[in-house]
Amino acid sequence: MALFGKKKIHPLSVDIHSHLIPNIDDGSQSMDQSINMIRELAALGINKVVTTPHIHPRYPNTPEVIMIGLKRLQEELKRCDVEMEVEAAAEYYVDENFIAKVKARDTLLSFGDNMILVEAPFQNKPIYFESAMFDLMAIGLQPVLAHPERYQFLEGSINWLEELKEIGVMFQITLGSIGGYYGAVPQKLGKYLIKLGLVDFLGSDLHRQAHIPFMKKGLESSEIQKLIKNGSLKNQELL
Ligand SMILES: [Fe+2]
Structure with missing residues (x-):
């Protein structure tokens, strides 16, 4: 979208969480699906995507696997004339394996200014999570917790998040x-975190086509619109 020769900047601008490299996790299951979803993000006006495949016991991806997948995806986007800048990082599941990688100074995939996307288990409150966050910060990485509103073990309390x-x-x-894709509790908690001013980034966590209408609904909600307008989000800083 050209505007006086400059690309128009979408209020969200950079999506920092998605699963768009085909066949390496529970996200996109084919190159076609990936291309179609990225087309939709482009049609929404999003300027850049940092896609974040799982690195998780169920999906033991490596930086090499992710980077090879990214290259293939970028080539296919070019071939299909889809104008979208796509980079890759990862969504790291914080467990003993991850903590060992941090301590061993293994290569970790980050985005922006040394940021790293991390997730916790959904059902059980994780142990060693806080100390893992300290370990990350000690080596100059800024942890970004994926979807704090979705952790069921919180049972409505935000103490752990605070x-x-x-x-x-x-x-x-x-x-x-x-x-509303994940039900009433994450919706309510997400809105509450916005109200408290605790939200740094927005993301799609796009895995499949069915997520897109809910993503759009979220984008159109008064809470998100207000959040975008108040200028506190850091998504744009990644452009
Ligand atoms: Fe995710």
Whole structure:
């Protein structure tokens, strides 16, 4: 979209959470699906995508696998004339394996200014999570917690999230949560975190086509619109 020779900047501008490299996790299951979803993001006006495949016991991806997949995706986007800048990082599941990688100074995939997307288990409150966050910060990485609104073990309490905020963890809310895809609790908690001013980033966490209408609904909600307008989001800083 050219405007006086400059690309128009979408208020969300950079999506920092998605699963768009085909066949390496529970996200896109084919190159066609990936291309179609990225076309939709482009049609929404999003300027750049940092796609974040899982690195998780169920999806033990490596930086090499992700970078090879990214290259293939970029080539296919070019071939299909889809104008979208796509980079890759990862969504790291914080477990003993991850902590060992941090301590061993293994290569970790980050985005922006040394930011790293991390997730916790959904059902059980993780142990060693806070110390893992300290370990990351000690080696100059800024942890960004994926979808804090979706952790079921919180049972409506935000104490754990407040503790993480206090030690310097940033939060990424998923648009589909606000759009109602994951039910009433994440929707309510997401809106509450926005109200408290605890949200640093928005993300799509796009896995499949079915997420897109909920992502759009989230984007259109008054809470997200207000958040975008108040200028506190860091998505644009990644352009
Ligand atoms: Fe994700």
